[in-house]
Amino acid sequence: xxxxxxxxxxxxxxxxxxxxxxxxxxxxxxxxxxxxxxxxxxxxxxxxxxxxxxxxxxxxxxxxxxxxxxxxxxxxxxxxxxxxxxxxxxxxxxxxxxxxxxxxxxxxxxxxxxxxxxxxxxxxxxxxxxxxxxxxxxxxxxxxxxxxxxxxxxxxxxxxxxxxxxxxxxxxxxxxxxxxxxxxxxxxxxxxxxxxxxxxxxxxxxxxxxxxxxxxxxxxxxxxxxxxxxxxxxxxxxxxxxxxxxxxxxxxxxxxxxxxxxxxxxxxxxxxxxxxxxxxxxxxxxxxxxxxxxxxxxxxxxxxxxxxxxxxxxxxxxxxxxxxxxxx
Numbered sequence: 001x002x003x004x005x006x007x008x009x010x011x012x013x014x015x016x017x018x019x020x021x022x023x024x025x026x027x028x029x030x031x032x033x034x035x036x037x038x039x040x041x042x043x044x045x046x047x048x049x050x051x052x053x054x055x056x057x058x059x060x061x062x063x064x065x066x067x068x069x070x071x072x073x074x075x076x077x078x079x080x081x082x083x084x085x086x087x088x089x090x091x092x093x094x095x096x097x098x099x100x101x102x103x104x105x106x107x108x109x110x111x112x113x114x115x116x117x118x119x120x121x122x123x124x125x126x127x128x129x130x131x132x133x134x135x136x137x138x139x140x141x142x143x144x145x146x147x148x149x150x151x152x153x154x155x156x157x158x159x160x161x162x163x164x165x166x167x168x169x170x171x172x173x174x175x176x177x178x179x180x181x182x183x184x185x186x187x188x189x190x191x192x193x194x195x196x197x198x199x200x201x202x203x204x205x206x207x208x209x210x211x212x213x214x215x216x217x218x219x220x221x222x223x224x225x226x227x228x229x230x231x232x233x234x235x236x237x238x239x240x241x242x243x244x245x246x247x248x249x250x251x252x253x254x255x256x257x258x259x260x261x262x263x264x265x266x267x268x269x270x271x272x273x274x275x276x277x278x279x280x281x282x283x284x285x286x287x288x289x290x291x292x293x294x295x296x297x298x299x300x301x302x303x304x305x306x307x308x309x310x311x312x313x314x315x316x317x318x319x320x321x322x323x324x325x326x327x328x
Contacts, residue, residue: 030074037315038065039264045076050126052265065263066316119239121281122302122312127236128174129219130256130267131196133308137179140164141228147207155218159201160210161228167211171203172231175215175222184253184271185323186289191253191271191308198222200231237302240281248272249327252286252299252320253308264316268299270309270326278309284326286313296320 030045038056043049056065058077141163146153153159161173179193200217215222256267272278282301287293296318303310313320 028076030076032068032070032072032074034070036068036070037264038062038068039314041074050123050265052263066318120236121239121300122236124234124236125217125219126267126312127302128197128234130303130310131176131194132303132305132310133182133192133254133269134195134305135192137176137193137195137227138229139176139227140230141173143175143201143222143224143226143228145210145224147212151224153215153218153222155199155215157215157222158204159213159215159222160207161201161203161213163211163228167203169203169205172216173201173203173213173228174231175199175201176227176229177220178225178227182254182269184251186251194254194269196220196256198226201228237280240279244279244282245284245328246277246279246282247328248276248278248282248284249325250276251289252322252324252326254322255320264297264313266313266316266320268311268313268320270299270301270311271307273307273309274304275306278304280304283314284311284328286320287325287327288318289323289325293325294318296324299326 030041032041038052039049042052042055046055052065054077055074056062058075062068062072062074141161143153143159144162145160147158147160150157161167163173175198177194177196177198179195182191182194183189184191198218198220199215199222201213202216203211203213205212250270250272252268253271254269256269270278278301280301280303284299284301286296286299288296297316297320298314299311300314301309301311311326
């Protein structure tokens with residue numbers, strides 16, 4: 001009979017735990033099929049397409065999220081799947097177990113059919129984070145300090161603010177980046193300024209004569225000298241009943257990512273807007289700017305201004321960059 005010493009037993013336990021570690025960490029494997037994207041797989045397996053970056057991070061062997069191939073294996077992160085299951089369980093409630101009892105006839109009362117669940121194009125956070133391009137910037141104040149003496153701020157931090165007009169407790173403001181000039185990559189015309197919404201603050205009072213506010217939402221790193229504009233309600237755009245593919249041709253003039261990298265789920269900015277006939281929910285194909293204009297992916301509009309629009313890259317077959325074409 002084999003006798004385990006304490007050292008051998010410890011090694012056995014460590015090896016056993018390490019053997020189980022992938023099963024603990026990952027909910028399962030997925031074999032990539034032809035036509036798959038990380039965006040689609042995240043929607044199917046994790047019930048949220050915007051979690052594609054977490055899926056990519058959990059699979060370090062995937063070097064480029066736009067270059068995945070049939071037959072490759074993907075690990076599905078267990079923590080994300082479990083969180084989504086809990087959310088769904090909360091929404092639908094726990095189904096009670098059946099118990100044996102005498103059946104008592106009851107009067108059947110017709111129930112009202114609940115309204116059909118709305119399908120949203122994107123989340124409110126992505127919509128705000130994407131921002132918009134504006135002709136000018138009308139700031140009504142700025143962040144000039146923090147009570148914690150921090151330079152990088154986020155949700156839960158207190159900030160000191162300056163505003164043009166008096167404020168009251170519970171007043172809210174959007175936090176903006178410093179305006180970023182947008183130049184058309186093809187015509188070199190000045191288009192406007194990219195406004196990125198970084199978060200929301202709420203006034204809580206004063207501290208030693210300084211207006212004090214709490215960061216209640218943070219979509220990006222907040223810094224001293226970030227600008228403020230008046231808060232206004234925003235609703236997530238709803239998927240249209242009938243998908244449009246209008247005959248509009250234009251250019252992608254900027255990417256949200258400062259490193260000009262693109263993949264499914266990325267935000268892009270277009271040089272056409274509502275005055276050109278573009279509506280929220282419109283779909284377009286993206287082509288390379290160089291001939292023979294190779295298909296690069298598809299985009300869907302989530303915000304429109306008069307002369308510009310914001311869109312989500314729904315599918316990416318190759319890298320998309322500023323100057324590429326969109327059309328149908």
